[in-house]
Amino acid sequence: xxxxxxxxxxxxxxxxxxxxxxxxxxxxxxxxxxxxxxxxxxxxxxxxxxxxxxxxxxxxxxxxxxxxxxxxxxxxxxxxxxxxxxxxxxxxxxxxxxxxxxxxxxxxxxxxxxxxxxxxxxxxxxxxxxxxxxxxxxxxxxxxxxxxxxxxxxxxxxxxxxxxxxxxxxxxxxxxxxxxxxxxxxxxxxxxxxxxxxxxxxxxxxxxxxxxxxxxxxxxxxxxxxxxxxxxxxxxxxxxxxxxxxxxxxxxxxxxxxxxxxxxxxxxxxxxxxxxxxxxxxxxxxxxxxxxxxxxxxxxxxxxxxxxxxxxxxxxxxxxxxxxxxxxxxxxxxxxxxxxxxxxxxxxxxxxxxxxxxxxxxxxxxxxxxxxxxxx
Amino acid sequence: xxxxxxxxxxxxxxxxxxxxxxxxxxxxxxxxxxxxxxxxxxxxxxxxxxxxxxxxxxxxxxxxxxxxxxxxxxxxxxxxxxxxxxxxxxxxxxxxxxxxxxxxxxxxxxxxxxxxxxxxxxxxxxxxxxxxxxxxxxxxxxxxxxxxxxxxxxxxxxxxxxxxxxxxxxxxxxxxxxxxxxxxxxxxxxxxxxxxxxxxxxxxxxxxxxxxxxxxxxxxxxxxxxxxxxxxxxxxxxxxxxxxxxxxxxxxxxxxxxxxxxxxxxxxxxxxxxxxxxxxxxxxxxxxx
Numbered sequence: 001x002x003x004x005x006x007x008x009x010x011x012x013x014x015x016x017x018x019x020x021x022x023x024x025x026x027x028x029x030x031x032x033x034x035x036x037x038x039x040x041x042x043x044x045x046x047x048x049x050x051x052x053x054x055x056x057x058x059x060x061x062x063x064x065x066x067x068x069x070x071x072x073x074x075x076x077x078x079x080x081x082x083x084x085x086x087x088x089x090x091x092x093x094x095x096x097x098x099x100x101x102x103x104x105x106x107x108x109x110x111x112x113x114x115x116x117x118x119x120x121x122x123x124x125x126x127x128x129x130x131x132x133x134x135x136x137x138x139x140x141x142x143x144x145x146x147x148x149x150x151x152x153x154x155x156x157x158x159x160x161x162x163x164x165x166x167x168x169x170x171x172x173x174x175x176x177x178x179x180x181x182x183x184x185x186x187x188x189x190x191x192x193x194x195x196x197x198x199x200x201x202x203x204x205x206x207x208x209x210x211x212x213x214x215x216x217x218x219x220x221x222x223x224x225x226x227x228x229x230x231x232x233x234x235x236x237x238x239x240x241x242x243x244x245x246x247x248x249x250x251x252x253x254x255x256x257x258x259x260x261x262x263x264x265x266x267x268x269x270x271x272x273x274x275x276x277x278x279x280x281x282x283x284x285x286x287x288x289x290x291x292x293x294x295x296x297x298x299x300x301x302x303x304x305x306x307x308x309x310x311x312x313x314x315x316x317x318x319x320x321x322x323x324x325x326x327x328x329x330x331x332x333x334x335x336x337x338x339x340x341x342x343x344x345x346x347x348x349x350x351x352x353x354x355x356x357x358x359x360x361x362x363x364x365x366x367x368x369x370x371x372x373x374x375x376x
Numbered sequence: 377x378x379x380x381x382x383x384x385x386x387x388x389x390x391x392x393x394x395x396x397x398x399x400x401x402x403x404x405x406x407x408x409x410x411x412x413x414x415x416x417x418x419x420x421x422x423x424x425x426x427x428x429x430x431x432x433x434x435x436x437x438x439x440x441x442x443x444x445x446x447x448x449x450x451x452x453x454x455x456x457x458x459x460x461x462x463x464x465x466x467x468x469x470x471x472x473x474x475x476x477x478x479x480x481x482x483x484x485x486x487x488x489x490x491x492x493x494x495x496x497x498x499x500x501x502x503x504x505x506x507x508x509x510x511x512x513x514x515x516x517x518x519x520x521x522x523x524x525x526x527x528x529x530x531x532x533x534x535x536x537x538x539x540x541x542x543x544x545x546x547x548x549x550x551x552x553x554x555x556x557x558x559x560x561x562x563x564x565x566x567x568x569x570x571x572x573x574x575x576x577x578x579x580x581x582x583x584x585x586x587x588x589x590x591x592x593x594x595x596x597x598x599x600x601x602x603x604x605x606x607x608x609x610x611x612x613x614x615x616x617x618x619x620x621x622x623x624x625x626x627x628x629x630x631x632x633x634x635x636x637x638x639x640x641x642x643x644x645x646x647x648x649x650x651x652x653x654x655x656x657x658x659x660x661x662x663x664x665x
Binding site: 106108109111112113124126142143144181184186211212213214216217243245247255256257258259260261262263265266267268269270275278280283311312313314315342343344363364365 | 396451452475476477478479481482483485486487501513514515528529530531532533534535536539556557558559583585586588589590593609611612613614615616619620621622623624625626629630631632635651652653654
């Protein structure tokens with residue numbers, strides 16, 4: 001789960017990581033009032049869940065009252081990569097002496113938590129890792145003991161020649177680690193971490209992603225979810241315990257299991273069709289879950305054909321069949337349904353569906369081809 | 377022969393009295409697995425499918441000499457169930473439970489360091505050594521004893537590919553799902569090390585997906601060290617960036633971890649990659665026939 005910069009900064013603040021004076025605003029009037037309190041110049045930053053805000057014109061420095069009004073209006077009415085900007089962060093303009101990068105993730109390969117530092121700030125760290133890996137210092141935490149102070153100092157001394165600044169940075173690194181572990185983060189970045197003209201260290205930008213699997217033990221983090229900026233169908237899916245991702249094609253796919261769901265989309269594409277979505281109905285699927293899945297799927301008006309690809313294991317084909325029957329009745333589904341149901345209780349499923357007017361497929365390949373054929 | 381499990385494996389089922397635990401205990405016994413014990417704290421003394429239930433894994437191991445554990449408890453309790461199994465001294469822990477926070481796997485990895493115990497999963501569908509034993513939830517009827525090893529990050533996609541392999545007339549030695557989470561106990565390379573020493577395995581299929589770089593690392597390992605033919609399938613060619621595709625680990629971060637990138641590295645390392653599940657099975661068949 002992602003949170004906005006202003007939410008990440010609030011968390012930083014709680015953990016004692018220094019941030020600029022700033023406030024989140026939702027209207028032009030609020031921005032004007034806050035800029036009055038903070039003084040000019042100030043920075044107005046769009047709060048949206050996409051990268052490249054700056055390039056898209058979503059970050060502006062306002063030097064006069066006129067500019068504050070103008071930029072606030074502009075940013076609050078813009079869309080960045082399709083997402084409407086509903087909130088902005090208004091921040092004091094900090095005079096920057098130097099910029100660095102500090103980030104932390106769980107390294108999948110090493111199976112350890114790793115802190116990364118780079119003397120260049122405001123960079124795309126993956127880009128640096130590819131082109132100039134030697135510019136990044138990686139320091140691994142001890143998974144059972146934690147992030148020891150000398151390792152934090154190693155980070156500070158790598159970034160700053162001046163030892164006083166280095167040790168302030170080391171404290172920030174320790175706090176960042178503590179936050180990362182306590183809150184089940186999957187990524188936390190201070191990018192850039194700046195030294196101001198007066199020698200202070202400040203987290204000028206903040207990014208925190210959270211491990212979805214850890215959210216159950218952090219209701220306060222879950223409460224920060226910005227439902228407005230989420231795709232409504234994806235939100236409905238999450239609430240029904242389904243995984244759904246909308247794509248741009250017209251063949252709606254309903255599958256059990258994430259790997260098979262991806263392979264089904266790929267197969268549709270392989271035979272010349274366009275998948276409308278990723279949809280995993282999960283393991284022990286009840287008829288209700290199948291119904292919810294179809295409900296979500298059909299909100300996408302591009303869907304012209306529905307392709308069920310079920311390999312029963314824990315999932316019972318008869319449960320899926322009953323779900324299809326009920327959904328057909330209740331949702332008045334007009335689109336043709338191609339069904340490939342194999343595995344646990346497939347005979348029962350066929351019996352349930354024999355009068356339902358479905359097009360049956362013998363295999364995944366057969367199903368994908370039949371779905372594509374129906375569009376012609 | 378086979379890897380990891382065989383007909384002599386003595387299994388303890390953690391969470392045996394639960395809905396999934398009891399159902400799959402029956403299925404595992406039906407397949408021929410020696411399920412010697414079950415554990416549900418507070419339900420010691422019961423029996424499920426004629427299997428004695430104990431209050432702790434430690435007690436179960438002492439009384440039944442169980443040497444492998446399978447975990448069917450909800451995510452919230454799975455972490456402690458894994459530690460309990462490790463401490464009881466079993467050599468293999470298979471975690472079917474999904475939804476464990478990643479940081480718990482970081483800690484478990486460190487805890488396992490130096491101990492004679494292997495974790496498979498979490499979020500694993502389990503392991504089948506065809507004709508010998510099955511641990512987990514994979515449907516037994518699709519397997520046939522044979523010479524192809526299968527390693528997969530997925531569940532049902534594994535069934536799909538195994539089914540195709542069986543339909544070509546070939547069979548499997550051992551097939552396992554290593555789990556779709558970002559950090560897992562046993563990775564592709566760990567399995568290949570075992571398959572290398574297994575005389576009955578003549579070829580291996582790796583079923584990967586978007587996210588991370590395990591498949592790439594595995595391909596480089598295969599090129600350098602692995603002598604048997606390896607085939608691959610990568611799911612998620614049509615997946616968009618920065619969206620989690622069901623599995624916690626199946627996410628393209630920025631531009632890294634794409635299917636195209638993985639296929640390219642696999643092929644550069646001499647691993648033939650099938651475009652579809654059916655095609656992978658055919659590639660193996662062509663090579664072994």
